[in-house]
Amino acid sequence: MERFDAIVIGTGVAGASAAASLARRGRVLVLEQFDFLHERGSSHGGSRIFRHAYDDERYVRLAQAADQRWRALEARSGERLLLRTGGLDLGTLGEGDLDPIEAALGAASSPVERLTADEVRRRFPAYALGDDREALFSPDAGVLAATRAVATLLRDAACEGAVLRERTPVTELAVHDDGVELATPSGRVAADRLVVAAGAWTDRLLSDLGVPLRVEQQQVLYLRVTDGRVHAPERMPVFIDRRGMIYGFPLFERPHALKVSDHEGAPTVTLEERTFDVDVERAADTARRASELLPGVTTEVVEAQTCLYTKTPDEHFVLDRLPGHPHVVVMAGFSGHGFKFGAVLGDVAVALLDGEDDAFDLSLFGIAVRG
Ligand SMILES: Cc1cc2nc3c(=O)[nH]c(=O)nc-3n(C[C@H](O)[C@H](O)[C@H](O)COP(=O)(O)OP(=O)(O)OC[C@H]3O[C@@H](n4cnc5c(N)ncnc54)[C@H](O)[C@@H]3O)c2cc1C
Numbered sequence: 001m002e003r004f005d006a007i008v009i010g011t012g013v014a015g016a017s018a019a020a021s022l023a024r025r026g027r028v029l030v031l032e033q034f035d036f037l038h039e040r041g042s043s044h045g046g047s048r049i050f051r052h053a054y055d056d057e058r059y060v061r062l063a064q065a066a067d068q069r070w071r072a073l074e075a076r077s078g079e080r081l082l083l084r085t086g087g088l089d090l091g092t093l094g095e096g097d098l099d100p101i102e103a104a105l106g107a108a109s110s111p112v113e114r115l116t117a118d119e120v121r122r123r124f125p126a127y128a129l130g131d132d133r134e135a136l137f138s139p140d141a142g143v144l145a146a147t148r149a150v151a152t153l154l155r156d157a158a159c160e161g162a163v164l165r166e167r168t169p170v171t172e173l174a175v176h177d178d179g180v181e182l183a184t185p186s187g188r189v190a191a192d193r194l195v196v197a198a199g200a201w202t203d204r205l206l207s208d209l210g211v212p213l214r215v216e217q218q219q220v221l222y223l224r225v226t227d228g229r230v231h232a233p234e235r236m237p238v239f240i241d242r243r244g245m246i247y248g249f250p251l252f253e254r255p256h257a258l259k260v261s262d263h264e265g266a267p268t269v270t271l272e273e274r275t276f277d278v279d280v281e282r283a284a285d286t287a288r289r290a291s292e293l294l295p296g297v298t299t300e301v302v303e304a305q306t307c308l309y310t311k312t313p314d315e316h317f318v319l320d321r322l323p324g325h326p327h328v329v330v331m332a333g334f335s336g337h338g339f340k341f342g343a344v345l346g347d348v349a350v351a352l353l354d355g356e357d358d359a360f361d362l363s364l365f366g367i368a369v370r371g
Pocket of ligand 1: 009010011012013014015031032033034040041042043044047048049050168169170171197198199200201202205218219220261306307308309331332333334335336337338339340341
């Protein structure tokens with residue numbers, strides 16, 4: 001039986017990052033059930049929002065650590081992965097919904113400005129913000145080129161000697177005191193350490209994880225714009241509207257349409273029920289709300305795509321060792337907001353495997369505390 005220092009299950013952004021970090025430290029096997037860069041999970045597509053703006057300092061600091069590593073990966077690979085556009089968190093005047101975000105950014109010394117609706121309209125004319133609104137502007141935010149980032153992480157791993165196998169599903173997982181043994185259609189493999197980064201399929205491998213995972217079928221829309229000038233990346237920050245939770249991007253991967261989506265309201269599905277069909281009614285509602293906020297954006301959906309969220313009940317990630325098995329790390333339950341942390345997740349996995357519990361503050365992401 002082939003034996004490795006470590007095996008990584010899954011090549012979404014979490015697994016790809018773990019593969020790159022572990023490959024610098026030993027002989028690694030990376031297993032993917034589908035083709036690399038497939039579009040059936042959670043990490044595909046042209047773009048993801050990168051931001052430091054969270055209402056908990058622990059997330060802000062993890063985003064800062066990811067920021068450094070995205071830049072290091074860009075320098076190492078020569079790829080442009082993160083386009084800084086700045087970011088707007090849109091709140092409601094007098095509701096205090098932006099206060100915890102502003103406080104967490106301040107505590108972590110991440111730059112932020114509070115803007116009135118009028119200031120937003122003048123500085124970023126794409127936005128027609130009502131006078132009952134206000135915003136936080138974070139200059140560090142931007143757009144991550146999603147599929148290209150995953151490809152770059154996997155290439156990084158391969159260039160460090162990782163063995164990458166696509167169309168190789170792990171069908172059985174046995175955890176022993178001194179390592180793990182996995183079954184695949186092409187035979188059994190073993191390793192001293194394991195990282196499970198299986199996204200929406202995590203429950204299939206770890207049925208008693210202790211943190212419930214729920215899968216949602218999400219969708220993103222590309223809406224035609226009437227005027228590209230105000231929707232240019234240098235003039236339109238990415239945004240999250242905290243009233244109703246739609247979010248979106250300036251023009252990026254499509255020249256004539258910008259991407260928007262709704263973080264809430266997606267149906268819970270099983271992997272069998274999951275389709276690649278867009279919910280037209282839900283799309284029309286999202287498009288209407290987006291065009292109210294962005295008058296230069298029409299409600300014409302020129303393209304749409306589905307994608308999976310894997311949600312935990314508190315929407316905090318699972319980043320932890322499997323209880324009782326310090327040589328197995330689980331990274332799951334990214335609840336629709338994990339991509340931005342991709343570049344640091346590999347080092348998080350290595351720190352967990354090495355028992356370096358001070359390397360990152362992971363107190364939000366433990367298994368035992370949430371079981
Ligand atoms: C519509 C949408 C918009 C989003 N927007 C943002 C955003 O703006 N900013 C942000 O930070 N995050 C965002 N996210 C969240 C982010 O994309 C995810 O959190 C992240 O991609 C999760 O990555 P993953 O590696 O855990 O999962 P996945 O990418 O799904 O990877 C898991 C991999 O494991 C493989 N696998 C599973 N089981 C097995 C097995 N038994 N054997 C072998 N391989 C297996 C799967 O095939 C898959 O490739 C968004 C997500 C969606 C769906």
